[in-house]
Amino acid sequence: MIDRILAVSCIMIFAALVVVVTWQVFSRQVLGVPASWTEESARYVFVVLALLGAALVFSERGHIAVELLVNKFPLPVQKLIALVVEVSIVFFAGYVMIYGGLAVAGNAWTQNISTMPLSVGQVYLTLPVAGALITFFALCHIVGMFAGTEKPVPEIDPNNQGI
Numbered sequence: 001m002i003d004r005i006l007a008v009s010c011i012m013i014f015a016a017l018v019v020v021v022t023w024q025v026f027s028r029q030v031l032g033v034p035a036s037w038t039e040e041s042a043r044y045v046f047v048v049l050a051l052l053g054a055a056l057v058f059s060e061r062g063h064i065a066v067e068l069l070v071n072k073f074p075l076p077v078q079k080l081i082a083l084v085v086e087v088s089i090v091f092f093a094g095y096v097m098i099y100g101g102l103a104v105a106g107n108a109w110t111q112n113i114s115t116m117p118l119s120v121g122q123v124y125l126t127l128p129v130a131g132a133l134i135t136f137f138a139l140c141h142i143v144g145m146f147a148g149t150e151k152p153v154p155e156i157d158p159n160n161q162g163i
Helices: 002-029 036-059 075-107 120-124 126-147
Strands: none
Touching: 002 036, 002 126, 036 120, 036 126, 075 120, 075 126, 120 126
16 A cells, blocks of 8 residues: 555656656747746656655565576575565665654755755655655565565566566
């Protein structure tokens, strides 16, 4: 359910990014008067989309994984390696994204964005939110792996390759 809400949120944020960039191009090229708020808005909307999109990809286990070597080990070793990887991700997301993100957001809380009714700190709150989501999904992967509902190594769907 959380991943569906996250997917819909990412779709809506992407649509907002398309609208902002389209207006930016239209106002500059057609109207001849570029809207001053569009460049900065597009930048911040893109950052939010990238962070939440990373959490969404992580929830679907679509992140980069080099499983060629891991697949050659027996299942118990695969589980151990997967556990180490997931715990490392939980540590990174917890320390860097949540703890560090809250510190950065707190430091920038009073720094206003001149073209938007938000502060930089409010935009930076996306970092700990994405970190909390990644931590949640990593813990779900660990539980699923030991409950037997998920394999230690993500399965690759050959029909769903980007390139």
